[in-house]
Every structure is written in structure tokens, then in C-alpha cells.
Amino acid sequence: MPSLSPSPTASRWKGFANERERFLAAYRWMILARIFEEKIAALYRAGKIVGGVYLGRGQEAFSVALGMQLDQAHGDLFAGLIRDQGGRMAFGETLMDSARTYLGSVEGPMRGRDGNIHRGRPTRGMPAMISHLGTMVAVVNGMLMAKRFHGRVDVVGGVTIGDGGTSTGAFHEGLNQAAVEKLPLVVAVADNQYAYSTPTCHQYACADLADRAAGYGVRGYSIDGTDLTACLETFHEAIERARRGEGPQLVVGKLLRLAGHGEHDDARYIPARKRQEPHGGDCVALAREKALKSAWASAKEIDEWHAQTQERVEEAVARAQSEPEPNPFRESWHALATKHLAEGTPPAQ
Amino acid sequence: MSITYLDAIREAQARALEEDPNVFIYGQDVADFGGAFKATKGLAERFPGRVIDAPISEDAIVGSAVGAAIEGMRPIVEMQFADFSAVAFNQIVNQSATHYWRTGVPCPITIRLPSGGTEGSGPFHSQSVESLYAHYPGLIVMTPATVEDAYGMLLEAIRIEDPVIFCEHKLLYYHLKADALPRSVLPVGKARIARVGRHASVVACSAMVHEALRAARVLADEGWEIEVVDLRTAKPIDTDTILASVARTGRLLAVAESFPWGGITAEVVSRVVTEGFHLLDAPPQRLNSKDTPVPYHPNLWRAHRPTWQSIAASVRHLLGL
Structure with a gap:
């Protein structure tokens, strides 16, 4: 959706003319993420996806608000995790990169060597996550240190994690390192109440994960992660502060994962009442309500966006499905860039 | 003039820093203090801002080296002891070693591991871990035995486009000597x-x-x-x-x-x-x-x-x- 990309000029609305434009741009990224993920989930149920499918349903507002307000062309970074379909695309990942990775197309960035959410284009500010949580914080720190070496101190790195991931040693090491180095890092913690099946009472004992910010010497924010406006405002502030040299920013969004850990998981351990509790709402539905109530968009317009988006998604998926799968006979089976030093298995017989 | 194995490691790093502005050194106590074994002595002064003290965070040290490499830098990481690389194991084998194969973007980092046993060092300051890292695809593991190789192979390690585990033996640091730094060494991969x-x-x-x-x-x-x-x-x-x-x-x-x-x-x-x-x-x-x-x-x-x-x-x- 290039027409929705903001210009890099700094302004109150980060390149958008007013609050309405920014809100609707974000909302449309959320619609794209939701529809794309629904399509991928349907393909998974039909047995058309190799490996797992992990959805960001319920986290689109929080994810998009960060990804969209970072500026890829300017040199910013966005390290998405498993529930960041929205943020990844809003930052700059193409729909085809997403579709190709899920569908195992050899044309995709991972070429069948890795799949689903383990994807990225590291030299375009999108490092490819590994499954070990917390580790991407340090990777983004290193990218920012490199930018600083090269004289770029006005770029910001965004990195996302969940409440469970904050319990890792890697997360602690990474955030502390960023604080010590005063890096322009924005850490988005989606406190979605469950790490796979484990509720937060078995994950952390502080009142709010944002309370930890002071301990690291970084600025902390705690917001309703289902409220798109709050997400946009907060990430805007956090990004601008980081860009001004104020060091790492820790934004905690309270929300509820509206899906299983993956599509293989029916999440029956999440009681239905959770959806009625604070932060249990669907951010996409809430954004629609706000758009209608503020008269920023009509129901007809929104329906049209849905229909157009659905069409785009179907096209992208169909294209990716028609592309070749990786061929083991053409695979080099060498893991080194220095080819002559590779002790590879010879091609399959 | 007599050059020790340790001098050779320091001189190789100095030359790499001099030749390539993208080279930097990151590790615990490596800056003004010059490293636990003095392998980086004087380099922070000679190359301001390019020899950086890290917090005691081996995971983050290697993770950030990977990130820096993605952005075109050539980080040299010093682990204080090879044994402590266990804390960074995940970033080494799952992040750095898989990176090129998964993404097509090379990950040129050098991880120096002061390795091997010395008298009185005990279970956690004596290990030789080259076999551990050699097990993983995507890593090159160097085990130099001479002053000449300590110098020449470290320079090569820094130039190579892949993650290199550089196992330097602590017992050789001070006792192994050569008359001069080598002009050339055997290619990497040759015994x-x-x-x-x-x-x-x-x-x-x-x-x-x-x-x-x-x-x-x-x-x-x-x-x-x-x-x-x-x-x-x-x-x-x-x-x-x-x-x-x-x-x-x-x-x-x-x-x-x-x-x-x-x-x-x-x-x-x-x-x-x-x-x-x-x-x-x-x-x-x-x-x-x-x-x-x-x-x-x-x-x-x-x-x-x-x-x-x-x-x-x-x-x-x-x-x-």
C-alpha cells in the first residue's frame, strides 16, 4: 500500500496531514494484516502451509503503530516477532514477501530455507527473527551501533516482544546493553496475557512490565494496546524521543491474544470472560468503531477497503502458490558465504 | 625482536583496525584496561571509540556483533574465557551461524576465545570448546598453534565473510615466541x-x-x-x-x-x-x-x-x- 506510506518529514503526525489521516492509514494496515492472516489460517486448515502459522490477531494496533511510524527509507529498523504481521507490512515488508515465506516459494526472501514468521530482509532494516526469544534486541542494538559508527545517530530501531519473552536472559542483556550504549531503541512489549498457555502470573511478579523501565534507566510507557490512537500517540512520542538521543524507550501494551499460540492451538485455556475484561477487545473492531464515530470514514468506505484488500491478498497468495518450491537438487547445501571453506554434503543423489 | 603469541594477536587486531574502518573490538574489559590477558592493550588509545567495553552480557555481545555485521561492520568479539562463550552459545550457533544460509546476508564476525587449560584455572577457565562449535554448520573454527598462525589466521578470520570461532590457547600466550611477524601464512583450511x-x-x-x-x-x-x-x-x-x-x-x-x-x-x-x-x-x-x-x-x-x-x-x- 505505497500510497499510505508517510513522507519522511517530521511533523506532529509523522508525515500525515492530521490525526484522521494517520489513524486511517494505520487502520488500513491493520485490515490488511487481519485479512492476510485469516487467509493464511484458512490455507493452514486446508493443509496448504508447511509448518506452523502464528497469528497477531488482537495485536494489530500495537504492532502497526510502531511499524508505520518508523521510516524504512530513512534507515530505521524494525525487528518483528511472531505477532507482527501488521507492523512488518506497515514498516515495509511486501505482501509478496509475507505470502512467499508462508507458502515456501523459492522466490521469497528465505527461499524455503526458513519459513512462516522467520523472515526478513536484514539489509533493508528488517532482521529475520530466530525462535529464541529476547535475542533480537541485541541484534538491533548492534545494527544501531553500526549506524552510529557510520555517523547515523538519527535512526531508530524498533523491536517487539511479548510478556513471555521479557523473562529471558537475552531480553535483559539486550535492554541493559541498549541502555548502557544509550541507543535509539524502541522496545514494544505486547503483554498479551499468555505466553503459549502460561498466564502472566507465572511469568512476572511486578505490577506492570513498564515498572522495569526505571530499573534499566530507560523511559517506560504503559498503554491500552487495543486503542489504536493511544498506540499511535505513544509510539510517536517514544520514536521521537529515541531519535532525539534520549536513549531506549520501553512501551508496554496491554492486550489479549485473540488466537491460539499458533493455529494448531485452540487456546481453550483462555477463559471466554477474558474478552469482556479490560484490554480484551478486538483492536480492529475498536478502530472501525472509532473511525465511524469520528466520521473519519463511512461504513461503505470501510467495506470497500475490506473488499479491495481481500482481492489483493487473494492475488498475492495465488501468485506465490504458482511459484516454484525449492529444489533439493539445486540447493547448494553449503552454509558458508566463503564457498571454498564449506564442508558441505554433496548434492543429493 | 621477539614476538609472543599474545603480541601476534594484538598486532593482528591493530593491523585490522588500521586497514579497515569497519573493524571494531567489543568485549569485557577490552578498552582502557586492555583485556584480561592484555590482548587489546593500547588499542583503545590508538583507535579511539573502536575498542569498546561491554557489560557482562555474552549473549548480547554476540547478538550485537551479528547486528553490526549485518550493517557492514566487522566486529571482533573477545570472550574473557572460552568457557564463558557458553552464555553466548545461542547467539553463536542459532543467530550467527544460521544467518547467511537463511537470509543470504553474510555475517562476518570474529569471536576470540582464550582457550585451554593452565595450572590452577579449574573447571570454568580452562575449557577447549572447538569441537562444540565445529559441530554447527555455518561456523569456521580456527585453532592456531604458532605465533605466525596466531597473526595470519586472525587477520584472515576478520576478513572472512563468515562467523569465525578463533580459539587462541592461553598456555601459548606468553611462552611461544617468534622472531618476526610472518609475511604470509598457509591458506585457511590447509593443515x-x-x-x-x-x-x-x-x-x-x-x-x-x-x-x-x-x-x-x-x-x-x-x-x-x-x-x-x-x-x-x-x-x-x-x-x-x-x-x-x-x-x-x-x-x-x-x-x-x-x-x-x-x-x-x-x-x-x-x-x-x-x-x-x-x-x-x-x-x-x-x-x-x-x-x-x-x-x-x-x-x-x-x-x-x-x-x-x-x-x-x-x-x-x-x-x-
């Missing part, structure tokens, strides 16, 4: 015939090369000519040079300081058996440390690791003496 012989081949790496050479000198007095092969890189292993040596001698002993289960000695024996069984006149032998943590007390430590005495005893056994 070296450290001593020519015809009765048996001892394949070793790092400090064990020197134990093997001493054993060979002792056996020479008894009339046995022992060939010593210095592997230089644990991964890739130069199978051709090993096989050629075994073709000359018919007998193989593989020696390493690492723990005995699996590892480099097992790999060397396995390759010779599978590719050169017909060259062997006797069952190939392996010699490693004992299968316990590395002991603290010198009496125990000396008995735990292979030495010139235990190597000589193994060679005698191999020769049927």
Missing part, C-alpha cells in the same frame, strides 16, 4: 606438516601440537620418526593432508585437549577410516582429556590433559611397542 616422519602420524591442534612435537623428539631418540600434523583449522578439516600423511606412515593418533566424547579426534579418525581404511596398518588411536571437568589442582590438571608423556605412550602403543 601443516609440523614435523616430517615415516612411522606414525600424530594429528593435533593448538597447544597439543607442541606436546606432540616434544613427544616426537623423545621418540626420535629411540629411533622412531613421528610425523606431526598441525590441523590449524578445526573446521574445515584438511582431510587431504591428513590422508596423505597416513599414506606415508600407515598409523594415526589424533590428539586434542577437548573432552573425549565425539569431537575433533573422533572426526579425524572417522574420516581416515572411511576414506583411507586401506592406508592403515594398525587401528587408529585417539587421545583427549579425561571425561571429567577440568581440575583445579596442578597435580590433577597435568594428568587430565594429554601431555608429551601420554602422547609418547600412545604412539608406542600404536607402534606395537
Whole structure:
């Protein structure tokens, strides 16, 4: 959706003319993420996806608000995790990169060597996550240190994690390192109440994960992660502060994962009442309500966006499905860039 | 002029910093203090801002090195001791080693591991971990045994487009000396015939090369000519040079300081058996440390690791003496 990309000029609305434009741009990224993920989930149920499918349903507002307000062309970074379909695309990942990775197309960035959410284009500010949580914080720190070496101190790195991931040693090491180095890092913690099946009472004992910010010497924010406006405002502030040299920013969004850990998981351990509790709402539905109530968009317009988006998604998926799968006979089976030093298995017989 | 193994490591880093503005050093106590072993002494002053003290966070140190490499830098990471790389294991084997293969973007980082046992260092400051990292696809593992290789191979490690685990032996730091820095060294991936012989081949790496050479000198007095092969890189292993040596001698002993289960000695024996069984006149032998943590007390430590005495005893056994 290039027409929705903001210009890099700094302004109150980060390149958008007013609050309405920014809100609707974000909302449309959320619609794209939701529809794309629904399509991928349907393909998974039909047995058309190799490996797992992990959805960001319920986290689109929080994810998009960060990804969209970072500026890829300017040199910013966005390290998405498993529930960041929205943020990844809003930052700059193409729909085809997403579709190709899920569908195992050899044309995709991972070429069948890795799949689903383990994807990225590291030299375009999108490092490819590994499954070990917390580790991407340090990777983004290193990218920012490199930018600083090269004289770029006005770029910001965004990195996302969940409440469970904050319990890792890697997360602690990474955030502390960023604080010590005063890096322009924005850490988005989606406190979605469950790490796979484990509720937060078995994950952390502080009142709010944002309370930890002071301990690291970084600025902390705690917001309703289902409220798109709050997400946009907060990430805007956090990004601008980081860009001004104020060091790492820790934004905690309270929300509820509206899906299983993956599509293989029916999440029956999440009681239905959770959806009625604070932060249990669907951010996409809430954004629609706000758009209608503020008269920023009509129901007809929104329906049209849905229909157009659905069409785009179907096209992208169909294209990716028609592309070749990786061929083991053409695979080099060498893991080194220095080819002559590779002790590879010879091609399959 | 006399140059130690440690001087060579420092000089190689100085030259890399001088030649390439993208090189920087990151590790604990490496800046003004010059490192726990003084391998970076004076470099912070000479190259301001490019030798950086890190928090005690091995995971984050390697993770950030990967990130910096993605953005075009060539980080040199100093682990204070090889043993502590266990804390960074995940970033090394899952982040750095998989990066090029998964994304097509190279990850040129060098991780220096002060390795191996010294008297009184105990279980957590003595380990030889080259076998551990050699197990993983996507890593190159160097085990230099000479001053010349410490210099030349470290320079190569920094230039290589892949993550390199550089195992430098602490026992060699101060005692091993050369007259001058080398003008050129063998290419990476090539083993070296450290001593020519015809009765048996001892394949070793790092400090064990020197134990093997001493054993060979002792056996020479008894009339046995022992060939010593210095592997230089644990991964890739130069199978051709090993096989050629075994073709000359018919007998193989593989020696390493690492723990005995699996590892480099097992790999060397396995390759010779599978590719050169017909060259062997006797069952190939392996010699490693004992299968316990590395002991603290010198009496125990000396008995735990292979030495010139235990190597000589193994060679005698191999020769049927």
C-alpha cells in the first residue's frame, strides 16, 4: 500500500496531514494484516502451509503503530516477532514477501530455507527473527551501533516482544546493553496475557512490565494496546524521543491474544470472560468503531477497503502458490558465504 | 625482536583496525584496561571509540556483533574465557551461524576465545570448546598453534565473510615466541606438516601440537620418526593432508585437549577410516582429556590433559611397542 506510506518529514503526525489521516492509514494496515492472516489460517486448515502459522490477531494496533511510524527509507529498523504481521507490512515488508515465506516459494526472501514468521530482509532494516526469544534486541542494538559508527545517530530501531519473552536472559542483556550504549531503541512489549498457555502470573511478579523501565534507566510507557490512537500517540512520542538521543524507550501494551499460540492451538485455556475484561477487545473492531464515530470514514468506505484488500491478498497468495518450491537438487547445501571453506554434503543423489 | 603469541594477536587486531574502518573490538574489559590477558592493550588509545567495553552480557555481545555485521561492520568479539562463550552459545550457533544460509546476508564476525587449560584455572577457565562449535554448520573454527598462525589466521578470520570461532590457547600466550611477524601464512583450511616422519602420524591442534612435537623428539631418540600434523583449522578439516600423511606412515593418533566424547579426534579418525581404511596398518588411536571437568589442582590438571608423556605412550602403543 505505497500510497499510505508517510513522507519522511517530521511533523506532529509523522508525515500525515492530521490525526484522521494517520489513524486511517494505520487502520488500513491493520485490515490488511487481519485479512492476510485469516487467509493464511484458512490455507493452514486446508493443509496448504508447511509448518506452523502464528497469528497477531488482537495485536494489530500495537504492532502497526510502531511499524508505520518508523521510516524504512530513512534507515530505521524494525525487528518483528511472531505477532507482527501488521507492523512488518506497515514498516515495509511486501505482501509478496509475507505470502512467499508462508507458502515456501523459492522466490521469497528465505527461499524455503526458513519459513512462516522467520523472515526478513536484514539489509533493508528488517532482521529475520530466530525462535529464541529476547535475542533480537541485541541484534538491533548492534545494527544501531553500526549506524552510529557510520555517523547515523538519527535512526531508530524498533523491536517487539511479548510478556513471555521479557523473562529471558537475552531480553535483559539486550535492554541493559541498549541502555548502557544509550541507543535509539524502541522496545514494544505486547503483554498479551499468555505466553503459549502460561498466564502472566507465572511469568512476572511486578505490577506492570513498564515498572522495569526505571530499573534499566530507560523511559517506560504503559498503554491500552487495543486503542489504536493511544498506540499511535505513544509510539510517536517514544520514536521521537529515541531519535532525539534520549536513549531506549520501553512501551508496554496491554492486550489479549485473540488466537491460539499458533493455529494448531485452540487456546481453550483462555477463559471466554477474558474478552469482556479490560484490554480484551478486538483492536480492529475498536478502530472501525472509532473511525465511524469520528466520521473519519463511512461504513461503505470501510467495506470497500475490506473488499479491495481481500482481492489483493487473494492475488498475492495465488501468485506465490504458482511459484516454484525449492529444489533439493539445486540447493547448494553449503552454509558458508566463503564457498571454498564449506564442508558441505554433496548434492543429493 | 621477539614476538609472543599474545603480541601476534594484538598486532593482528591493530593491523585490522588500521586497514579497515569497519573493524571494531567489543568485549569485557577490552578498552582502557586492555583485556584480561592484555590482548587489546593500547588499542583503545590508538583507535579511539573502536575498542569498546561491554557489560557482562555474552549473549548480547554476540547478538550485537551479528547486528553490526549485518550493517557492514566487522566486529571482533573477545570472550574473557572460552568457557564463558557458553552464555553466548545461542547467539553463536542459532543467530550467527544460521544467518547467511537463511537470509543470504553474510555475517562476518570474529569471536576470540582464550582457550585451554593452565595450572590452577579449574573447571570454568580452562575449557577447549572447538569441537562444540565445529559441530554447527555455518561456523569456521580456527585453532592456531604458532605465533605466525596466531597473526595470519586472525587477520584472515576478520576478513572472512563468515562467523569465525578463533580459539587462541592461553598456555601459548606468553611462552611461544617468534622472531618476526610472518609475511604470509598457509591458506585457511590447509593443515601443516609440523614435523616430517615415516612411522606414525600424530594429528593435533593448538597447544597439543607442541606436546606432540616434544613427544616426537623423545621418540626420535629411540629411533622412531613421528610425523606431526598441525590441523590449524578445526573446521574445515584438511582431510587431504591428513590422508596423505597416513599414506606415508600407515598409523594415526589424533590428539586434542577437548573432552573425549565425539569431537575433533573422533572426526579425524572417522574420516581416515572411511576414506583411507586401506592406508592403515594398525587401528587408529585417539587421545583427549579425561571425561571429567577440568581440575583445579596442578597435580590433577597435568594428568587430565594429554601431555608429551601420554602422547609418547600412545604412539608406542600404536607402534606395537
